[in-house]
Amino acid sequence: MKFTALKALGTSAVIALVSTSSAWATECIAPANPGGGWDFTCRQVGKLLYDLKQVDAPVQVTNMAGAGGGLAYNHVVTERNTDADLLVAASSATTTRLAQKAFGDATADQVRFVGAIGADPGVIVVAKDSPFQTLGDMVDAIKADPGSVAFAGGSAAGGFDHMKPLQVLKAAGFTDIGKVKYIGVDGGADAITQTVGGFTQAMTGDMSEIVGFIQSGEVRALAVLSEDRVPGFDDIPTAREQGFDVVAVNWRGFYVPKGISDDEFSAWATKIQAVADSAEWKEAMAANGLAPFTKVGGDFQSWVDQVVADTEALSKEIGVIQ
Amino acid sequence: MELLSNLALGFGVALTPLTLTLAVIGCFLGTIIGALPGLGPSNGVAILIPITFSLGLDATAALVLLTSVYYGAMYGGRISSILLNIPGDEPAMMTTLDGYPMAKAGRAGDALVISGVASFVGALLATIALAMVAPYLARIAYKFGPAEYFALYALAFATLGGMASNNQAKAALASFIGLAIALIGLDNNSGFYRFTGGNLHLADGIDFLVAIVGLFAVSEVFVFIETHGKSSAVGVKLGKVTIPWAEMWSTRWTMLRSSAVGFIAGVLPGAGASLGSFMTYMMEKGIAGDKGGFGTGVAKGVAAPEAGNNAAAGGALVPMLTLGVPGSGTTAVLLAVLMTLNITPGPTLFADRPEVVWGLIASLLIANFVLLAMNVPMVKIFVKILTVPPAVLLPGVTMVSFVGIYSLSGSYFDLVLMIVFGVMGYVFRKMDIPTVPVILGILLGYQMENNLRHAMTLSDGDWTYLFSSPIAAVLWIAAATGFIAPMFLRGLLKRPPTPESAIED
Numbered sequence: 002m003k004f005t006a007l008k009a010l011g012t013s014a015v016i017a018l019v020s021t022s023s024a025w026a027t028e029c030i031a032p033a034n035p036g037g038g039w040d041f042t043c044r045q046v047g048k049l050l051y052d053l054k055q056v057d058a059p060v061q062v063t064n065m066a067g068a069g070g071g072l073a074y075n076h077v078v079t080e081r082n083t084d085a086d087l088l089v090a091a092s093s094a095t096t097t098r099l100a101q102k103a104f105g106d107a108t109a110d111q112v113r114f115v116g117a118i119g120a121d122p123g124v125i126v127v128a129k130d131s132p133f134q135t136l137g138d139m140v141d142a143i144k145a146d147p148g149s150v151a152f153a154g155g156s157a158a159g160g161f162d163h164m165k166p167l168q169v170l171k172a173a174g175f176t177d178i179g180k181v182k183y184i185g186v187d188g189g190a191d192a193i194t195q196t197v198g199g200f201t202q203a204m205t206g207d208m209s210e211i212v213g214f215i216q217s218g219e220v221r222a223l224a225v226l227s228e229d230r231v232p233g234f235d236d237i238p239t240a241r242e243q244g245f246d247v248v249a250v251n252w253r254g255f256y257v258p259k260g261i262s263d264d265e266f267s268a269w270a271t272k273i274q275a276v277a278d279s280a281e282w283k284e285a286m287a288a289n290g291l292a293p294f295t296k297v298g299g300d301f302q303s304w305v306d307q308v309v310a311d312t313e314a315l316s317k318e319i320g321v322i323q
Numbered sequence: 324m325e326l327l328s329n330l331a332l333g334f335g336v337a338l339t340p341l342t343l344t345l346a347v348i349g350c351f352l353g354t355i356i357g358a359l360p361g362l363g364p365s366n367g368v369a370i371l372i373p374i375t376f377s378l379g380l381d382a383t384a385a386l387v388l389l390t391s392v393y394y395g396a397m398y399g400g401r402i403s404s405i406l407l408n409i410p411g412d413e414p415a416m417m418t419t420l421d422g423y424p425m426a427k428a429g430r431a432g433d434a435l436v437i438s439g440v441a442s443f444v445g446a447l448l449a450t451i452a453l454a455m456v457a458p459y460l461a462r463i464a465y466k467f468g469p470a471e472y473f474a475l476y477a478l479a480f481a482t483l484g485g486m487a488s489n490n491q492a493k494a495a496l497a498s499f500i501g502l503a504i505a506l507i508g509l510d511n512n513s514g515f516y517r518f519t520g521g522n523l524h525l526a527d528g529i530d531f532l533v534a535i536v537g538l539f540a541v542s543e544v545f546v547f548i549e550t551h552g553k554s555s556a557v558g559v560k561l562g563k564v565t566i567p568w569a570e571m572w573s574t575r576w577t578m579l580r581s582s583a584v585g586f587i588a589g590v591l592p593g594a595g596a597s598l599g600s601f602m603t604y605m606m607e608k609g610i611a612g613d614k615g616g617f618g619t620g621v622a623k624g625v626a627a628p629e630a631g632n633n634a635a636a637g638g639a640l641v642p643m644l645t646l647g648v649p650g651s652g653t654t655a656v657l658l659a660v661l662m663t664l665n666i667t668p669g670p671t672l673f674a675d676r677p678e679v680v681w682g683l684i685a686s687l688l689i690a691n692f693v694l695l696a697m698n699v700p701m702v703k704i705f706v707k708i709l710t711v712p713p714a715v716l717l718p719g720v721t722m723v724s725f726v727g728i729y730s731l732s733g734s735y736f737d738l739v740l741m742i743v744f745g746v747m748g749y750v751f752r753k754m755d756i757p758t759v760p761v762i763l764g765i766l767l768g769y770q771m772e773n774n775l776r777h778a779m780t781l782s783d784g785d786w787t788y789l790f791s792s793p794i795a796a797v798l799w800i801a802a803a804t805g806f807i808a809p810m811f812l813r814g815l816l817k818r819p820p821t822p823e824s825a826i827e828d
Contacts, residue, residue: 069526
């Protein structure tokens with residue numbers, strides 16, 4: 002008897018653990034496993050949408066990991082194209098991959114980008130004993146010898162982290178960017194470890210990835226790639242003030258299916274704006290190292306179009322796409 | 324005495340009725356998840372994350388629950404390794420090599436008790452080491468660059484040849500197949516996809532969990548069907564569980580050595596528990612020599628990998644907490660949880676959030692004792708789950724495998740792939756090709772290639788860079804010794820016949 006009961010318990014526990022889907026009015030697809038940035042976006046914004054009475058029922062979060070978001074993207078394009086109750090979490094990684102045709106044949110115009118509600122600013126970081134004091138020092142060194150500075154970042158070659166220093170170099174008039182060394186490791190913290198250890202000369206990543214290491218003094222940030230200095234990190238200068246006109250932020254936002262009506266699209270834009278304006282979201286952003294970055298509706302769509310075009314051009318230059 | 328006051332703080336946080344209850348629940352669920360093929364620590368923890376969020380647990384309570392599941396799964400993985408010859412999760416793979424022969428010889432109880440105690444020793448020592456030296460140890464990671472990591476993986480591969488007792492060529496073939504499979508997916512160094520045939524499901528590469536469940540569990544189903552259960556592993560009986568004190572005592576040095584090596588393997592980001600159990604098994608096999616009877620069902624053969632992988636599980640927490648670098652798949656998931664709970668792991672975590680760190684360490688100590696109780700005196704409860712009649716058990720195992728693999732990415736593609744691996748495992752068994760090296764190839768190949776390519780990028784293609792640091796040089800010497808020494812020794816010594824005593828005893 003005893004073990005039968007235990008078996009039943011074990012089996013039902015497992016079944017309860019793995020069965021997640023049920024029908025709700027609004028669904029938010031996080032194209033990654035629980036715990037990551039996209040998952041956070043869905044869960045946090047989904048909760049606020051309900052708390053702020055923007056939707057009638059709690060938002061159901063579905064995790065659909067695979068191909069860096071490509072599986073979810075294809076799912077939405079092919080099977081959910083007219084679903085007006087669907088949001089999908091997205092970020093700079095989504096547009097970078099779309100620009101590089103990393104989602105198979107999918108293109109960025111197969112969905113509508115409806116809004117961004119926060120951003121993780123890009124940073125370029127060196128070890129504390131690095132000879133580089135400013136972004137300018139580093140750019141000069143690379144201009145003199147392109148192979149002298151190797152970057153480590155958390156994305157694969159051609160990914161968003163790789164693009165950041167290349168954009169700075171392009172802004173500085175350096176054109177031989179194919180010669181700049183980059184290694185893609187497993188995440189931002191790993192990239193910092195390689196830089197502190199002296200294996201690479203600089204790390205390129207997001208603000209949220211470097212917070213602990215900045216506070217402990219093991220690394221120095223040469224520049225933050227946002228429009229203005231980030232509150233709480235006021236001593237880190239922007240690339241812009243150092244004369245390099247580059248803004249590269251890892252935005253957090255959503256896309257919706259292409260086939261929904263303009264009214265439905267605008268309704269989502271309004272709802273997302275409401276979340277962005279709420280005190281609760283501002284709190285959540287501060288707690289997670291996100292800087293304010295709100296763009297919704299048509300504005301956001303045209304901004305995304307520009308970003309995709311720029312990324313595509315840069316990717317061709319460094320040879321990750323033909 | 325700072326350590327004691329810190330521990331007092333930790334126990335103050337951890338010894339509440341809620342956290343204790345969570346620890347017990349976590350250990351129980353973890354052991355079951357670990358014991359079921361297809362569900363390992365990483366998807367066990369991942370599955371539980373939404374539950375911790377919906378329960379509204381605070382940071383400490385959530386961490387206690389999830390790390391109890393993590394440690395529990397590390398303990399539980401050995402149960403199906405020993406009883407079914409199917410590893411419950413990937414670090415328990417090495418435990419099949421001696422655990423299953425022991426079970427076949429009617430000594431399943433001894434194998435479970437010894438490996439349970441070895442798990443306890445490994446996990447306990449690792450937790451103590453974590454408490455005492457974590458902040459200093461974190462600096463080891465700064466010493467490991469691409470060249471050092473490549474040498475480390477080369478060391479692992481160099482000792483692979485000695486693993487298959489009968490045929491080196493077949494082991495080599497199997498590991499090359501594993502390496503080839505590891506090439507599938509996004510190439511981190513060029514940004515291009517390789518061997519995916521344009522299929523997005525292959526873009527992230529093949530999850531080794533899919534391979535391991537296919538090669539071990541699904542192929543077991545095929546063998547079972549073919550032989551009507553006669554030569555299948557399923558259905559091993561467990562008699563009375565007694566504690567083989569003398570035999571356990573004889574493995575004391577094995578347990579201690581394996582704990583130390585496992586812990587270090589865990590501390591190095593990227594290496595993780597599987598490498599820990601593999602290296603400790605090969606090390607002990609080397610120390611014992613041909614007379615040790617490794618592979619035929621000896622106590623040391625289950626003590627070494629279990630102490631090693633549990634110590635590695637503790638070691639993997641070091642880089643996660645102090646650097647924010649996950650040392651294994653599971654700690655990567657835990658790291659994500661920490662971030663969502665608004666805790667930033669990194670060099671300042673021990674100073675900024677002592678209640679989280681020391682609460683975690685205290686609850687790990689508690690979880691260890693709970694797990695020892697569950698896995699030695701009470702092990703029969705979990706064994707019962709696996710010793711129902713084969714006709715009932717095997718469909719159950721198959722079902723859980725399918726559910727577990729489906730939960731990885733929610734796509735049927737992984738299920739098809741799992742069956743393909745099942746067929747491959749069946750053919751390999753028929754041809755007497757070992758399947759463990761295939762998994763190791765998949766597991767290590769990706770990291771090994773990446774680090775080699777990184778090294779070549781950084782050094783402009785200068786291969787001497789691979790030998791340029793003292794750490795790398797030492798690892799290369801160890802690798803060369805591990806590779807050449809067995810051939811040399813085999814020439815000198817005539818291989819003695821397999822000791823009969825190890826089987827009869």
